[in-house]
Amino acid sequence: MNVGLKTPILPAGEPAAAAAAHSLGEGGLVAFPTETVYGLGADATNPAAIARLYQAKGRPAFNPLIAHVGDISAARQIARFDDAAMALAEAFWPGPLTLVLPKTEGCAVAELATAGLDTVAIRIPAHPVARDILRLFGRPVAAPSANLSGHVSPTTAAHVESDLSGRIDLIVDGGAVAVGVESTIVGCFDQPMLLRPGGLARTEIERVLGRALLQPPVDADSDSGQPLAPGMLASHYAPRARVRLHADRIEPGEALLAFGLGAISGIDAASAVMNLSARGDLAEAAANLFGFLRALDAKGVRTIAVMPIPDEGLGEAINDRLRRAAVGRE
Numbered sequence: 550m551n552v553g554l555k556t557p558i559l560p561a562g563e564p565a566a567a568a569a570a571h572s573l574g575e576g577g578l579v580a581f582p583t584e585t586v587y588g589l590g591a592d593a594t595n596p597a598a599i600a601r602l603y604q605a606k607g608r609p610a611f612n613p614l615i616a617h618v619g620d621i622s623a624a625r626q627i628a629r630f631d632d633a634a635m636a637l638a639e640a641f642w643p644g645p646l647t648l649v650l651p652k653t654e655g656c657a658v659a660e661l662a663t664a665g666l667d668t669v670a671i672r673i674p675a676h677p678v679a680r681d682i683l684r685l686f687g688r689p690v691a692a693p694s695a696n697l698s699g700h701v702s703p704t705t706a707a708h709v710e711s712d713l714s715g716r717i718d719l720i721v722d723g724g725a726v727a728v729g730v731e732s733t734i735v736g737c738f739d740q741p742m743l744l745r746p747g748g749l750a751r752t753e754i755e756r757v758l759g760r761a762l763l764q765p766p767v768d769a770d771s772d773s774g775q776p777l778a779p780g781m782l783a784s785h786y787a788p789r790a791r792v793r794l795h796a797d798r799i800e801p802g803e804a805l806l807a808f809g810l811g812a813i814s815g816i817d818a819a820s821a822v823m824n825l826s827a828r829g830d831l832a833e834a835a836a837n838l839f840g841f842l843r844a845l846d847a848k849g850v851r852t853i854a855v856m857p858i859p860d861e862g863l864g865e866a867i868n869d870r871l872r873r874a875a876v877g878r879e
């Protein structure tokens with residue numbers, strides 16, 4: 550394994566998919582694009598590989614992982630689907646939705662990957678490169694976002710390289726991702742619950758369910774207590790810069806993360822300006838979000854002032870990630 554050396558980067562294609570599947574089979578760690586963000590994959594059934602994955606990310610081992618599979622029959626081998634779960638799977642898979650479901654008796658996913666829970670998070674990604682790798686590998690792939698724990702999720706292979714080169718075995722470069730924020734996570738408990746807003750808007754899910762998603766209890770969001778989606782630590786999506794939300798003016802020297810074409814005072818004194826979407830398109834803003842946070846960080850700015858972003862559609866996920874980026878820094 551390549552730990553300590555620079556990690557090889559292969560352009561997406563058949564040889565890369567074959568190399569990825571081979572490496573996963575040997576317990577390797579492979580970063581690959583999904584439509585949401587780049588994932589860092591390991592064989593979900595191999596506890597040693599999962600242990601290395603937690604180590605490479607510097608991730609607390611109590612934070613369980615999403616098992617990625619190629620099709621619904623593979624998903625049904627590891628989890629039990631009730632009617633609501635089946636309806637969501639049929640409507641939105643492959644795609645940016647993760648379902649948290651009870652494990653089956655014979656669930657092959659390692660205990661370490663589910664952090665000892667009796668539920669498992671599952672997703673069928675839509676990205677062709679992810680799908681090729683899953684098909685060739687044939688077993689579930691545990692894949693958190695391919696960043697160091699606590700950093701902003703990667704939306705390009707270069708982001709993965711800057712966080713993880715030398716710590717993982719292979720990076721498959723499939724270009725910039727389309728969605729740009731992580732999958733929406735729904736817990737299929739007695740009543741379906743929105744555990745994490747993400748790349749699939751809440752309203753689309755609610756339309757299929759025919760009812761509103763429950764909200765998790767408030768402390769599911771905090772660093773203390775026992776969160777329902779344990780990874781939803783309050784401060785998680787963290788650039789180095791301080792993040793100031795709902796800015797209606799720019800203080801001298803601050804960087805501006807803009808949205809739309811609304812006017813904002815003090816912009817002449819801004820140290821940098823990036824617009825998530827000048828035309829006010831939330832999908833475009835989601836796709837740009839993490840890359841722009843990294844780019845502003847790379848300029849060494851001290852504070853990023855963020856203009857208000859509407860809390861509808863994908864705006865719910867964007868505002869969630871921005872709030873997390875701001876925690877402890879406001």
Ligand code: TXA
Pocket residue numbers: 583585586587588589612613614615647649663666668669670672674692693694695730731732733734744745777778779780781
């Ligand atoms: O878009 C995505 O979901 C990306 C790509 C790579 O698929 N993956 C991703 O994984 O964002 P990660 O590990 O960064 O986030 C997974 C989240 C964490 O908040 C974790 O706590 C939660 O899913 N999770 C995993 N298993 C769970 C379970 N059994 N119950 C509740 N939450 C769970």
Ligand code: MG
Pocket residue numbers: 693694702
């Ligand atoms: Mg993550």
